[in-house]
Amino acid sequence: xxxxxxxxxxxxxxxxxxxxxxxxxxxxxxxxxxxxxxxxxxxxxxxxxxxxxxxxxxxxxxxxxxxxxxxxxxxxxxxxxxxxxxxxxxxxxxxxxxxxxxxxxxxxxxxxxxxxxxxxxxxxxxxxxxxxxxxxxxxxxxxxxxxxxxxxxxxxxxxxxxxxxxxxxxxxxxxxxxxxxxxxxxxxxxxxxxxxxxxxxxxxxxxxxxxxxxxxxxxxxxxxxxxxxxxxxxxxxxxxxxxxxxxxxxxxxxxxxxxxxxxxxxxxxxxxxxxxxxxxxxxxxxxxxxxxxxxxxxxxxxxxxxxxxxxxxxxxxxxxxxxxxxxxxxxxxxxxxxxxxxxxxxxxxxxxxxxxxxxxxxxxxxxxxxxxxxxxxxxxxxxxxxxxxxxxxxxxxxxxxxxxxxxxxx
Amino acid sequence: xxxxxxxxxxxxxxxxxxxxxxxxxxxxxxxxxxxxxxxxxxxxxxxxxxxxxxxxxxxxxxxxxxxxxxxxxxxxxxxxxxxxxxxxxxxxxxxxxxxxxxxxxxxxxxxxxxxxxxxxxxxxxxxxxxxxxxxxxxxxxxxxxxxxxxxxxxxxxxxxxxxxxxxxxxxxxxxxxxxxxxxxxxxxxxxxxxxxxxxxxxxxxxxxxxxxxxxxxxxxxxxxxxxxxxxxxxxxxxxxxxxxxxxxxxxxxxxxxxxxxxxxxxxxxxxxxxxxxxxxxxxxxxxxxxxx
Numbered sequence: 001x002x003x004x005x006x007x008x009x010x011x012x013x014x015x016x017x018x019x020x021x022x023x024x025x026x027x028x029x030x031x032x033x034x035x036x037x038x039x040x041x042x043x044x045x046x047x048x049x050x051x052x053x054x055x056x057x058x059x060x061x062x063x064x065x066x067x068x069x070x071x072x073x074x075x076x077x078x079x080x081x082x083x084x085x086x087x088x089x090x091x092x093x094x095x096x097x098x099x100x101x102x103x104x105x106x107x108x109x110x111x112x113x114x115x116x117x118x119x120x121x122x123x124x125x126x127x128x129x130x131x132x133x134x135x136x137x138x139x140x141x142x143x144x145x146x147x148x149x150x151x152x153x154x155x156x157x158x159x160x161x162x163x164x165x166x167x168x169x170x171x172x173x174x175x176x177x178x179x180x181x182x183x184x185x186x187x188x189x190x191x192x193x194x195x196x197x198x199x200x201x202x203x204x205x206x207x208x209x210x211x212x213x214x215x216x217x218x219x220x221x222x223x224x225x226x227x228x229x230x231x232x233x234x235x236x237x238x239x240x241x242x243x244x245x246x247x248x249x250x251x252x253x254x255x256x257x258x259x260x261x262x263x264x265x266x267x268x269x270x271x272x273x274x275x276x277x278x279x280x281x282x283x284x285x286x287x288x289x290x291x292x293x294x295x296x297x298x299x300x301x302x303x304x305x306x307x308x309x310x311x312x313x314x315x316x317x318x319x320x321x322x323x324x325x326x327x328x329x330x331x332x333x334x335x336x337x338x339x340x341x342x343x344x345x346x347x348x349x350x351x352x353x354x355x356x357x358x359x360x361x362x363x364x365x366x367x368x369x370x371x372x373x374x375x376x377x378x379x380x381x382x383x384x385x386x387x388x389x390x391x392x393x394x395x396x397x398x399x400x401x402x403x404x405x406x407x408x409x410x
Numbered sequence: 411x412x413x414x415x416x417x418x419x420x421x422x423x424x425x426x427x428x429x430x431x432x433x434x435x436x437x438x439x440x441x442x443x444x445x446x447x448x449x450x451x452x453x454x455x456x457x458x459x460x461x462x463x464x465x466x467x468x469x470x471x472x473x474x475x476x477x478x479x480x481x482x483x484x485x486x487x488x489x490x491x492x493x494x495x496x497x498x499x500x501x502x503x504x505x506x507x508x509x510x511x512x513x514x515x516x517x518x519x520x521x522x523x524x525x526x527x528x529x530x531x532x533x534x535x536x537x538x539x540x541x542x543x544x545x546x547x548x549x550x551x552x553x554x555x556x557x558x559x560x561x562x563x564x565x566x567x568x569x570x571x572x573x574x575x576x577x578x579x580x581x582x583x584x585x586x587x588x589x590x591x592x593x594x595x596x597x598x599x600x601x602x603x604x605x606x607x608x609x610x611x612x613x614x615x616x617x618x619x620x621x622x623x624x625x626x627x628x629x630x631x632x633x634x635x636x637x638x639x640x641x642x643x644x645x646x647x648x649x650x651x652x653x654x655x656x657x658x659x660x661x662x663x664x665x666x667x668x669x670x671x672x673x674x675x676x677x678x679x680x681x682x683x684x685x686x687x688x689x690x691x692x693x694x695x696x697x698x699x700x701x702x
Contacts, residue, residue: 220671225662244529281538
């Protein structure tokens, strides 16, 4: 991927210039809003470019929430008016967009963009103007390292803590039923390797021996050599600190090498309800673990209504809903909850209110540290009968974990 | 030892597929001195066409080659005729870089528009099957892909060595001026040659789609790999591209298996640098104008 940057920067530069020109032409200096007028909410999303699929999913989440809340009379009687602008997945454009939303469009509230890459520059601008920043899709360490007090990440835990729930589950087993050996395959990426490292640290402390440990670069086209090394070490549990493509490649290689570990955890990819079965074959999903914050069969209150409204508005099936839509929708739920609790809806109130208490959303009950890092944990999901189900923690689980993992269907 | 042998088997099989992609690339360079930066995205176009035929019509990915190859041939001829032919011959090497890069971005944009940015995968029932041979696992798709690549390379060889068109191509590669004086229609040779070069991407694409998850941005990694193979083999040499591709496949695979995947791509570049220091024109690059 890195090699592509030079080429892409060129493209991004051209797009940015065009966008600036267009933005200049189209600016229509709307006036500030008095209380009682519409509640204007702005967000920049990646509707084109690399993150466009996720960006559009976030857009659907924001818009569905706005529709829903407007149907029930708006927030404190104010009609929610959503302004979503495209940043073309560019960290430069996102800065321009939030500046315009705040200074030109004079929105009352802003919601976050997609990805940590864009959330970091966006959050700095938003912070400068004293706005609150409820953001559903920037959970990398770089976001929280900025130590901004106005930021709230709308997922149960920072992205790098995504696998801790798997370690919780394994270490909850009686010692004689735990795996004795573990193998780790980690993608050299800030959202992948740290998840596996965090699990590895806890496994090693508990005496689970590391028999294979490799980190691979993003441009690794073929996982088979790495997985042959893994298979030769015969680990009881395989932990993939992965993104989507490499997670699929790891599993395809394991299937071809005919090795099925007793437990298999992939930090990403295997939590994608539609893509995962398509990539490895539906029968091969059986028993694979991953973690998620929301999925179609999630038992969280409000989820069923969200799915029904979503399908009514956008069509498709429940299983095809991107979790990003639920996360974006949850950002709106937080705003609603603050208004309900305080009777006010301004940025200072939002910031001070969200810093105390626990807030129910579609992605679980959320609370944050002072810099916006959520304090909860993801759900451990496992593929059972061709569908992901929550298997840990027991309080929210719909089934008990299946171990050992059934052998690959081939 | 087991892991090493397994890695070598994999490397050879993977190398075969890259050999096919790179042979088209090097053929285009040989004929026109055009470095085709769109070869990677054309492989993806082949993969997406295969995906569409497979998901909508249930057509087997290996069979769909019969449909995708002519399509990509026409795309190649079109690109050459419309975009490259008008370039002034003195500047063609430099300008063609920009033109083919623009083509790559354009096709990437169209693919993103049509298919979206999510990862896609061609998944026939046998995609994950493998045979156990003397305790080693040989992937069915990889083996078939390797076989298909050999067949296609054979066809390419026959076209170039045994047909009148092939003779024109070789003549153009060796000395374009003399070839034209002897009645070779250089424009026609260039257009068809470009078409054949891109047609190899169709075959490589259907295989690539079964072996990898891909999205429209996947071509950047692909093209950088193809360029290194073509440079290592010697620009314009198909035999060189095949040797370099298999060499790269084996080197990456062995280093990833016995040392670390972090070094696997790097190791290939070390070999590339060493070869270029000793033989600046690549393994099989000709001194002046080469023979295919």
